[in-house]
Amino acid sequence: xxxxxxxxxxxxxxxxxxxxxxxxxxxxxxxxxxxxxxxxxxxxxxxxxxxxxxxxxxxxxxxxxxxxxxxxxxxxxxxxxxxxxxxxxxxxxxxxxxxxxxxxxxxxxxxxxxxxxxxxxxxxxxx
Amino acid sequence: xxxxxxxxxxxxxxxxxxxxxxxxxxxxxxxxxxxxxxxxxxxxxxxxxxxxxxxxxxxxxxxxxxxxxxxxxxxxxxxxxxxxxxxxxxxxxxxxxxxxxxxxxxxxxxxxxxx
Numbered sequence: 681x682x683x684x685x686x687x688x689x690x691x692x693x694x695x696x697x698x699x700x701x702x703x704x705x706x707x708x709x710x711x712x713x714x715x716x717x718x719x720x721x722x723x724x725x726x727x728x729x730x731x732x733x734x735x736x737x738x739x740x741x742x743x744x745x746x747x748x749x750x751x752x753x754x755x756x757x758x759x760x761x762x763x764x765x766x767x768x769x770x771x772x773x774x775x776x777x778x779x780x781x782x783x784x785x786x787x788x789x790x791x792x793x794x795x796x797x798x799x800x801x802x803x804x805x806x807x
Numbered sequence: 808x809x810x811x812x813x814x815x816x817x818x819x820x821x822x823x824x825x826x827x828x829x830x831x832x833x834x835x836x837x838x839x840x841x842x843x844x845x846x847x848x849x850x851x852x853x854x855x856x857x858x859x860x861x862x863x864x865x866x867x868x869x870x871x872x873x874x875x876x877x878x879x880x881x882x883x884x885x886x887x888x889x890x891x892x893x894x895x896x897x898x899x900x901x902x903x904x905x906x907x908x909x910x911x912x913x914x915x916x917x918x919x920x921x922x
Contacts, residue, residue, distance in 0.1 A: 714886055717879045717904075720911055728918045730852070731859060737852045764837065767830050774827065 702788040709766040712759035829874035860922040
């Protein structure tokens with residue numbers, strides 16, 4: 681290892697970091713993925729209730745009917761939809777689409793312009 | 808280009824590829840299921856159960872479950888590798904992640920298989 685390691689500044693102050701839009705959507709992709717991972721057991725449990733006895737189905741209805749639970753599920757749905765849209769953007773980048781700076785910014789904008797309205801439509805349908 | 812000495816170790820290309828393929832499987836499955844739910848709404852529990860019990864749907868759901876668990880394993884492992892440095896903590900988190908994903912895969916598969 682040559683002794684030429686530069687003293688590079690480290691911008692670790694999260695409050696001062698100004699991420700560009702693709703960076704913001706990217707970290708949201710990671711956060712949504714992590715949250716979906718952590719809540720996976722809950723989602724599998726709800727899936728189990730939905731396919732269980734009629735009694736279990738009633739339990740599921742009661743859980744989903746709770747406003748707070750509904751809000752949490754909606755947040756998870758937003759996470760899923762964002763992760764989905766951002767995933768398609770990443771796949772496009774893998775096949776060399778939207779690689780240029782301008783296109784990358786635009787596609788990040790498209791991700792938000794699709795994921796947020798779709799979530800809102802689902803929210804209206806759920807309520 | 809990165810110059811590296813080939814020693815036969817994995818460089819993560821396989822996982823990178825699995826991450827993409829599993830993402831595609833899940834995306835297609837979500838679109839199919841979302842489309843069905845959108846068209847056949849509202850659905851009774853009986854209709855929902857017979858939909859999920861169909862052999863074609865069961866096959867697709869199994870693919871979805873396995874894709875999801877492998878995808879989550881690769882993704883969450885990357886998160887640990889980025890933010891957790893102490894080797895002991897990282898190893899513990901990696902193990903817990905892998906084990907919980909294996910457990911979830913078994914659990915979810917059992918839900919659709921007993922229908």
